[in-house]
Amino acid sequence: MAVTAPVVVSIPAQRAQEDNKEAGGLAPLAHHKKKGGFVNPWDSFTDQGMSPFVLWQMWRDWQSHPIPPPELLPQIVPVNWGQSSSASPAETAAWSxxxxxxWLGHACFLVEWPTPEGAPAGTRGARVLFDPVFSNRCSPSQYIGPARVTKPPINLKELPHVDAVVISHNHYDHLDVATLKHIASQPEGTVHFFAPLGNASWFTSTIGVKKDQVTELDWWGERDLKVKVGEGEGTEAHxxxxxxxxxxxxxxxxxxxxxxxxxSWAVTSPTGGSVWFGGDTGYKSVPRGATSEEGLPVCPAFAEIGRRFGGFDLACIPIGAYSPRHIxxxxxxxxxxxxxxxxxxKSKKSIGMHWATWVLTDEEMTEPPKRLRAACEVxxxxxxxxxxxxxxETVRITPSLPSV
Incomplete structure (x- = not known):
């Protein structure tokens, strides 16, 4: 099929402003600094900074934890995007x-939505790629900085066509120049980039995309995306x-x-399928020397997200890079x-991410899923x-009723 450019439709600004006023009782732009830049506007965040001495201590602690042997790290499996090559017509229909x-490692997920209603057999759904990083080092240079412990399951050239790339923030383990330049080399204009406020100029100057290929949004800002995923009628995904x-x-x-x-990001579809991508986030600020985390203020944003959207079929939630806790x-x-x-x-199905790809903090690399299971059991x-x-691995989820 001829690949066409996704169409981005603006949502009235007044709606986003009204939504912002409700967020935890905050002023609409409480996270904006008066002279530019942004802050975390909740009691759950205390910024103590990171002095060179603290950074040196963290580096020293990182070195004290040897990298586990490969058999203890996450298994890397062949990518089949959730469908067997020998699938029957009935199995293919269920898959669609x-x-x-x-999961492509760290915080990178490729999510494909259900095929649009009425589309011919074999038509794919819309594809969104979250926080793709295929480079070896999450660093300004590929000569120094943290090197990958676990590799991507595919070569970047094997990545299928994607319709949208969604970026949570600009840290090197979430925003990678080489990866994004490759994705931008898809047929001109056939991928759209979404990022938080302040990032559009970076995409145009560093990645070389056109202004109309990137949308930056404030919290609670939203856009409708229309993607042509096949020939003929009934092949436009929303x-x-x-x-x-x-x-x-x-x-x-x-x-x-x-x-x-x-x-973080919420992506929903009128044909079913709702996803929340957590990006990188904290939940509370733990003081140095604390013997318990009970009773500390927690970030109210997530309960507000659950309230507004009513839940998600899938959530991708970070579980690693959390130690030392006071930092x-x-x-x-x-x-x-x-x-x-x-x-x-209010997630029906969640997948833990942001662990066992790079050594970023001082917890042992295989600890996060063990603690996750124990916490879930409680x-x-x-x-x-x-x-x-x-x-x-591709995880398949039967979507709920249309969410928008």
């Missing part, structure tokens, strides 16, 4: 009605993409801290925090409701 999510709040920070250099916004808790969830997010956003949450998957 499902929401399909493939998605609604909404930037939702989270608790984090940004910066790619020494002098741009919080100049751009960070976000990392404000910007990265522990597995126990991740379970609270799963409950707050809440009565089954492995099928919240767990982890293999790198390259």
């Amino acid at each position: 009605k499902d929401l399909k999510s493939t 998605l609604r993409i909404t930037a939702t709040p989270c608790q984090h920070f940004t910066g790619r250099g020494l002098h741009d801290r919080n100049d751009t916004l960070w976000a 990392m808790s404000k910007v990265h969830c522990s597995p126990e925090d991740a379970v609270e997010l799963h409950v707050a956003v 809440k009565g949450i089954t492995p099928d409701q919240f767990g982890v998957c293999a790198i390259g």
Whole structure:
């Protein structure tokens, strides 16, 4: 089929402003600094900064944890995008009605929505790629910085055509120049990039995309995306993409801290299938020397997300890079925090991400899923409701009724 450009439809600005006024009782732009840049506007965030001494201590602690042997790390499986090559027509029809999510390592997921109603057999659904990073190092340079411990399950050239790329924030383990340049080399104009406020100029200057190929959104801002996924009638897929709040920070250099916004994302479809992508986020701020995390203020944004959307078929929630707690808790969830997010956003099925790809913090690399399972058991949450998957594995979910 001839590939055409996705169409982005604006939602009235007044609606986004009215929604923002409801968010936790905050003023509409409480996360905006008066002179530019952004802040976390909740009691759950305390910014103590990171002095060179603290960073040196963290680096020293990282070195004290040897990388586990490959057999203890996440399994890497062949990618089949959830469909067997020997599938029967009935199996293929069932596959086309499902929401399909493939973990490509760290925070990268390729999600394919159900085929549009009435589309011919074999027509795919809309594809959204979240936070793709295929480079070896999450660093300004591919010569220094954290190198991958687990590899992507496919070569970047094997990535299928994607309709939209959604970026949570500009840290190097979520925003990668080489990966995005490759994706932007799809037939001109056939992929659209979504990112939080302040990132559009980076995409045009660094990745080289045109202005009409990138949309930046504030928290609660949303756009409708129309994608042609086949020939003829009934082959236009519709998605609604909404930037939702989270608790984090940004910066790619020494002098741009919080100049751009960070976000989680909700992507929903009128044909069924709703996904919440957590990006990077903390949930609370744990003081140094704390013996318990009970009673600390928690970020109210996630309960608000759950209330507004009424729940999600799938949530991708970070479970790693949380230690030491007095430093990392404000910007990265522990597995126990991740379970609270799963409950707050009312997810039917959640997959743990942001672990075992790079050594970023000082917890042992195989610890996050163990703590996740223990925390889920306390809440009565089954492995099928919240767990982890293999790198390259496609998880299929039967979508709920249309959510928009």
